[in-house]
Amino acid sequence: MTSINTNTPNNSPIFRFKFSNEFIEQLTPFAKLHQYSDRHVYKEEWTRWVANNDELICNEGLRLKNIGYDGNIHAKMYKSGRYYFRNKTDKEVQTRRKYISLEHEIIVAMDEHISTNFQVVPTFKPSYGYEQFCINYSSLLTSELERLVEEFSDDIRKEDIWSKFKKTYKNRYYLFQKNYGNRVERLDERSDQYQCIDNIDINMNNINKETH
Numbered sequence: 194m195t196s197i198n199t200n201t202p203n204n205s206p207i208f209r210f211k212f213s214n215e216f217i218e219q220l221t222p223f224a225k226l227h228q229y230s231d232r233h234v235y236k237e238e239w240t241r242w243v244a245n246n247d248e249l250i251c252n253e254g255l256r257l258k259n260i261g262y263d264g265n266i267h268a269k270m271y272k273s274g275r276y277y278f279r280n281k282t283d284k285e286v287q288t289r290r291k292y293i294s295l296e297h298e299i300i301v302a303m304d305e306h307i308s309t310n311f312q313v314v315p316t317f318k319p320s321y322g323y324e325q326f327c328i329n330y331s332s333l334l335t336s337e338l339e340r341l342v343e344e345f346s347d348d349i350r351k352e353d354i355w356s357k358f359k360k361t362y363k364n365r366y367y368l369f370q371k372n373y374g375n376r377v378e379r380l381d382e383r384s385d386q387y388q389c390i391d392n393i394d395i396n397m398n399n400i401n402k403e404t405h
Contacts, residue, residue, distance in 0.1 A: 254267075293357050311373065
């Protein structure tokens, strides 16, 4: 999909929004595995893949939006896997790195912590929030750290896992911030609509009084 963005930091338009290498390394093996699957089977497997990689997809979606992509991100991912990456030759397919997927319990805890503090702490920022999250959920994070070390063995460092925690919290923060802003805008619009209706009712009542 081709698009143009003129609001980049250096004011240079982006004519083609490419996926990150991290995302491509996860999507390509799936596309190759289902290269010859029919449309119905592919859709079923795609639905499962999306559910199992929701964090990866969320992060990639945020990255694309931040650089100016305003199209249907999920449709872009689906079409790329179905029609582009499945035809990549073996030489073009990079060695797949293991993607660090956090337990759903961690994501839920982060979302709840962000939601609780975002509306009551005026200066609530992701850096401060993450520090408090690490203090309040130290046992949960330690347990997840041990699980990932055991799962990945010598293929991962503890520093990488902590970096993953911090990056995920930051992404969840900005996702919540965006959704919260959209909800506020919708509430303001709805309030304006109700105010408009009230004004119409008042004017109609005044008109009725004047005609009687």
